Amino acid sequence: MPETQNSSSSIPGAASLPIVECGCTTQTWPRDETAEHAIESNRIHELGQKVIESAHLTGAYRSSTLRLYTHRLQSVGQLPGFERLRERARALKREVITHLDYYLDQFASSAEQHGAHVHWAADARDACSIIVEIARRAGAREVVKGKSMVSEEIELNHALDAAGMRAVETDLGEYILQLAGERPAHIVAPAMHKTRGDVADLFERYVDPRRAEEPEELTAIARRAMRAAFAQAQVGISGANFAIAETGSIVVVENEGNIRFSTTAPPVHVALVGVEKLVPRFQDLAVFLRLLPRSGTGQKLTSYTSILTGPRRPGEDGPREMHVVLIDNGRLRALADEKMREALYCIRCGACLNACPVYRKIGGHAYGWVYSGPIGALITPEFVGLERARELPFASSLCGACREVCPVKINIPDLLLHLRAQVQETVPAAKPKGSPVRERTAMRFWAWTMTSPRRYAWIARLARWGQRIFARQGWICSFPAFPVSRWTERRDLPALATKSFREEWKHLNPKGGYS
Amino acid sequence: MSLSGYSNRAMRVALFVTCLADQFYPAVGIAAVKVLRDLGVEVSFDPAQTCCGQPAFNTGYRDEARAVAGKVLDLFSASGAPEYVVSPSGSCTSMMRVFYPELFERDPIRHSRAQALARRVFEFSEFLVKVLEVEDVGASFAHRIAYHDSCHLLRELGVSEEPRRLLRAVRGAELVELEDHRLCCGFGGTFSVKFPEVSVAMGEDKLKAAAAAGAECLVANDSGCLMHLAGLIHRQGLTLKTMHIAEVLAARA
Numbered sequence: 121m122p123e124t125q126n127s128s129s130s131i132p133g134a135a136s137l138p139i140v141e142c143g144c145t146t147q148t149w150p151r152d153e154t155a156e157h158a159i160e161s162n163r164i165h166e167l168g169q170k171v172i173e174s175a176h177l178t179g180a181y182r183s184s185t186l187r188l189y190t191h192r193l194q195s196v197g198q199l200p201g202f203e204r205l206r207e208r209a210r211a212l213k214r215e216v217i218t219h220l221d222y223y224l225d226q227f228a229s230s231a232e233q234h235g236a237h238v239h240w241a242a243d244a245r246d247a248c249s250i251i252v253e254i255a256r257r258a259g260a261r262e263v264v265k266g267k268s269m270v271s272e273e274i275e276l277n278h279a280l281d282a283a284g285m286r287a288v289e290t291d292l293g294e295y296i297l298q299l300a301g302e303r304p305a306h307i308v309a310p311a312m313h314k315t316r317g318d319v320a321d322l323f324e325r326y327v328d329p330r331r332a333e334e335p336e337e338l339t340a341i342a343r344r345a346m347r348a349a350f351a352q353a354q355v356g357i358s359g360a361n362f363a364i365a366e367t368g369s370i371v372v373v374e375n376e377g378n379i380r381f382s383t384t385a386p387p388v389h390v391a392l393v394g395v396e397k398l399v400p401r402f403q404d405l406a407v408f409l410r411l412l413p414r415s416g417t418g419q420k421l422t423s424y425t426s427i428l429t430g431p432r433r434p435g436e437d438g439p440r441e442m443h444v445v446l447i448d449n450g451r452l453r454a455l456a457d458e459k460m461r462e463a464l465y466c467i468r469c470g471a472c473l474n475a476c477p478v479y480r481k482i483g484g485h486a487y488g489w490v491y492s493g494p495i496g497a498l499i500t501p502e503f504v505g506l507e508r509a510r511e512l513p514f515a516s517s518l519c520g521a522c523r524e525v526c527p528v529k530i531n532i533p534d535l536l537l538h539l540r541a542q543v544q545e546t547v548p549a550a551k552p553k554g555s556p557v558r559e560r561t562a563m564r565f566w567a568w569t570m571t572s573p574r575r576y577a578w579i580a581r582l583a584r585w586g587q588r589i590f591a592r593q594g595w596i597c598s599f600p601a602f603p604v605s606r607w608t609e610r611r612d613l614p615a616l617a618t619k620s621f622r623e624e625w626k627h628l629n630p631k632g633g634y635s
Numbered sequence: 636m637s638l639s640g641y642s643n644r645a646m647r648v649a650l651f652v653t654c655l656a657d658q659f660y661p662a663v664g665i666a667a668v669k670v671l672r673d674l675g676v677e678v679s680f681d682p683a684q685t686c687c688g689q690p691a692f693n694t695g696y697r698d699e700a701r702a703v704a705g706k707v708l709d710l711f712s713a714s715g716a717p718e719y720v721v722s723p724s725g726s727c728t729s730m731m732r733v734f735y736p737e738l739f740e741r742d743p744i745r746h747s748r749a750q751a752l753a754r755r756v757f758e759f760s761e762f763l764v765k766v767l768e769v770e771d772v773g774a775s776f777a778h779r780i781a782y783h784d785s786c787h788l789l790r791e792l793g794v795s796e797e798p799r800r801l802l803r804a805v806r807g808a809e810l811v812e813l814e815d816h817r818l819c820c821g822f823g824g825t826f827s828v829k830f831p832e833v834s835v836a837m838g839e840d841k842l843k844a845a846a847a848a849g850a851e852c853l854v855a856n857d858s859g860c861l862m863h864l865a866g867l868i869h870r871q872g873l874t875l876k877t878m879h880i881a882e883v884l885a886a887r888a
Binding site for chain 1: 683693
């Protein structure tokens, strides 16, 4: 393989980036890991609109989500008793979440019995410093990472970078995003918005100047870069799909084999686990391993399922040290809310994203943080605080397609409604664009109108009289004030009927027929 | 037409016309009354009704929603109120059947009223098929029509077959299925003005599906969806028509 050209000169901040030795190739990392991503969830309107305006992005999201959605439908249809499995999974998750203290204790002592070190992290900063310290003691300059949403949540790459260590994402999608300097756009398929051409551009620019177009060639390029990293890394970091309380095991499912590599080749393995990932018993995997791949990608099983219990024993392969970092980072806030704790049942299959018509339009990045789609709209406000994500619960038409596909039957629309009420009670937004008054003031006026049929009829008459200024041939095509102004931005509004139904009713012969 | 084999006491129904139909689409209410009366049902309309409270509920203003919903709940719970409440809206019916009990869970009197109302309130097409057990209402409408499943009707009430059966029985009408017919049209109540760009992008997909299916008329059971889609059709100058199912079932052309 020839030397990679240094093509990073046009990338902001790239001049100061260290060069990573990747075996046979000298690789420059374009992404400035020192820059933390901001939480931009309240910018969902403008971020979403940009995606809608891009035919390239909407096309990519549409085809990817439809493919996963269709695969799920087919595979679910082939499994008799799928509904019972969902019920069972929900019951198990409810059990574990409502008795989380008990199961966490059980998990920690089982894991320690098997020789793993268990760490407790209250928040992102805690978790990062624990992991940096483990890596430092292992003498790591380079760590390999399996795909982990929690590591995105805590900006682990940034923390490692600040400590002088380089993290290499080994999931193909995450690797692509690391090159692009982006967050995951989807829970399961993080680079779903990238087309083959996008990936070819990134690889040509940052990894191998020989232009490759075919998926096999592109995969081979990533594979060469990663192999070198696997061989060198002193620490491998993974997330967890499940953590089994009974046995203290970490379970990871994947299709690329990179997680198994990351968790077994380096001498030290760190598993970063959200506290809600627990399942009670080993046998419960029989339920979840049938649900998760089917719901996520439509597979019966993923290509690799790894069950990791403690470090290597004498005569075995594997890491000599295993660490489990259990992290709260806002999860206990959700747990404290009797209604919202249902959101912690989530097993991160991504099915609700694929089913969601809003996600299909605006994609993952518009949600402004790590988790997107309907489940992102629920857990982001819990994890980062309601004020910083107050717009997310409203980013839903409440159509319920998410609930229909959720493998643990989370009543997502109902929880969104609950969060909306919390937003209005605690952190209401400022005046809507084009509105002379705050939304609550308008709602109070609306309620005042609607609680009296006389006021209602009177206001309707007033509106009928007033609309003459704006209505042309029965349609209002533009209007100066919120909320009608937002309506007429992109569609017309029918004018109020000349006579309301209540006026017409007087002429409807109550004995039947028409007058 | 009248219901044969039905008891001689006429079935009494209170119409909850919905604020949207009342103010924007009175023809929907008129059509619903006609269809029900033609089937021998005694329909009453109490002008004390206004709105079910959903706009406030869906936007997170629970106190305001309770104030408005309480009036509707009390109105239909009064002694002497007809046995059934029928509404030409899947969304407003869902509000009353599914969300009133939740909204009043801390008010014992109204909670029990809400639970009782939940058993008595029906969406129009659901009422025709499930309660009156009618599929052919004697309508004729010679057009190629596509039925749009409105989300609350489909997923909160589980009604999707009933309206299709009614429409299949309409003389001269050809019912076609839309691709992705379970996909939301993008109305979503206040979502339509909070996220107009997303709402409209979703609506455009629905219109494309209708065009692909060769439909002349898009039929739905909710004035909200229809207002959104009709507004989009008008802005874009398309020829597709929209109609409420009650209007199709009242058609005798």
